Amino acid sequence: MPRLFDPFQGSVQTRTKSSIVIAWGAYVGRFIDSSVPLNLIDPAADSLEKHACTTPVQISLGRVFQRGPNDAIDITVDTMGAGVRHALISTRSLSKDVCESHVAGFGLNRCQQLGQKGSCSSIVTRVPGNVVQIDCGREHSAMIVEKKDRTKTVMVCGSNSYGQLGIGINKYSGSINVDQHEPQLHTSGLVELTAMQHILWSGETPAKVQCGMDHTVILTSSGRVFGMGWGSDGQLGTGPGSTSSHDRPVQVFGLDDVPIVDISSSTDFTLALSKDGRLFYWGNSEYGQCMTGEKIDQVLAPIEMPFNNGKIIGIAAGGSHTLVLSSNGRVYVCGYGAIGLGAGAISFLRPTLVQGVSDIVYIAASTDRCIALDDQRRVYSWGLGNCAGRLGNGSISENMHTPVRLDIDPALVQSDLIALGNDIALLASGSDSCSAGTV
Numbered sequence: 001m002p003r004l005f006d007p008f009q010g011s012v013q014t015r016t017k018s019s020i021v022i023a024w025g026a027y028v029g030r031f032i033d034s035s036v037p038l039n040l041i042d043p044a045a046d047s048l049e050k051h052a053c054t055t056p057v058q059i060s061l062g063r064v065f066q067r068g069p070n071d072a073i074d075i076t077v078d079t080m081g082a083g084v085r086h087a088l089i090s091t092r093s094l095s096k097d098v099c100e101s102h103v104a105g106f107g108l109n110r111c112q113q114l115g116q117k118g119s120c121s122s123i124v125t126r127v128p129g130n131v132v133q134i135d136c137g138r139e140h141s142a143m144i145v146e147k148k149d150r151t152k153t154v155m156v157c158g159s160n161s162y163g164q165l166g167i168g169i170n171k172y173s174g175s176i177n178v179d180q181h182e183p184q185l186h187t188s189g190l191v192e193l194t195a196m197q198h199i200l201w202s203g204e205t206p207a208k209v210q211c212g213m214d215h216t217v218i219l220t221s222s223g224r225v226f227g228m229g230w231g232s233d234g235q236l237g238t239g240p241g242s243t244s245s246h247d248r249p250v251q252v253f254g255l256d257d258v259p260i261v262d263i264s265s266s267t268d269f270t271l272a273l274s275k276d277g278r279l280f281y282w283g284n285s286e287y288g289q290c291m292t293g294e295k296i297d298q299v300l301a302p303i304e305m306p307f308n309n310g311k312i313i314g315i316a317a318g319g320s321h322t323l324v325l326s327s328n329g330r331v332y333v334c335g336y337g338a339i340g341l342g343a344g345a346i347s348f349l350r351p352t353l354v355q356g357v358s359d360i361v362y363i364a365a366s367t368d369r370c371i372a373l374d375d376q377r378r379v380y381s382w383g384l385g386n387c388a389g390r391l392g393n394g395s396i397s398e399n400m401h402t403p404v405r406l407d408i409d410p411a412l413v414q415s416d417l418i419a420l421g422n423d424i425a426l427l428a429s430g431s432d433s434c435s436a437g438t439v
Helices: 194-198
Strands: 020-025 053-059 077-082 086-092 101-107 123-127 130-136 140-146 152-158 206-211 215-220 225-229 246-251 260-265 269-274 279-285 296-305 312-317 321-326 331-336 347-353 360-365 369-374 379-383 400-405 418-420 424-429
Touching (some): 086 130, 086 140, 140 206, 152 206, 206 260, 269 296, 312 360, 360 418
Parallel strands (some): 077 130, 077 418, 130 206, 260 312
Antiparallel strands (some): 077 086, 086 101, 101 123, 130 140, 206 215, 225 246, 260 269, 269 279, 312 321, 321 331, 360 369, 369 379, 379 400
């Protein structure tokens, strides 16, 4: 079951590859066997909800990868990512002689955040190498790719309005002579982040990438952290007095002697877990999600978060809330919004135990929702604003103020590969024993 990424052990993931993906929320209704009775939202609804599914259901990978509706097609999922109204799923080439991945994207694609231009129900992009990890932001996506020579690189696509792709100038580059340089507001497809290659040490590789709304954070195999993109709330962690945006990767301030083993970001703040178990925070904390007991609009340099509830084995940055998983299987939350502490609980400035779940082995958070997976492979969800059925409980209107177990057969949950976006959720299973459209 899940294990934190540890760059000092030289391994990115211990996930089981999957031939089944269970999904709920926006757009997923396009990829479901039409013969299966489903809880779909009214087809006359707006563009976000008319293809939404309010309960978890198996999607056809054949449809997603444009290979036909037959779910028996041999597609093995390596990794997935989901952001604000878009998602990506990656599979490797079936040929052993070809080092190549196919990445299928669906959802919004205004800035080509799916990998290339297009407006089909799904878009499939060939990637030169094996995609080992994906994350998605508001209108951009990033992935770590292992090349044929076993070296790793970061590839990016989508909006670069704030420099979040790290590929150069953006519309806020005030020092740039606009007569000589046209700001690159988005890519024309998937491109390699070559700037990372110039700042990595010998033998150092990208290990994990996280996308906030309009910024990107990269963890390296030696435990260094870099940020790029929008920095007005300090989400790049570049130091006291610094709220500048950066269109190239810059190293996070003050962590030179603190090897980091995990990072998390989904909106405008970042969490980082050190090798010795300390938790750090930078970015927006206007709702007190930094756990210090006070509300701070801008945390411009990493601060250590107080946590005295056991060894930390999981972290998840939500919209205005922070989740922490302790080695005792308990989940603690701080901040405002999707905190799972009851309808009357609005905000908490200190780590508070989430009731109703125990023996948890994996957590995830997005803007207004959270997911927890326990050691019996049961999936729990909670959050606010259930548009497009994103909470997975069969409703489009009800908030879930406390954890609710989702209707997913634990036998199908054979992997901790979960992608939790703003309006889309994807859960990969290591099993191939069920028929399309049934969970």
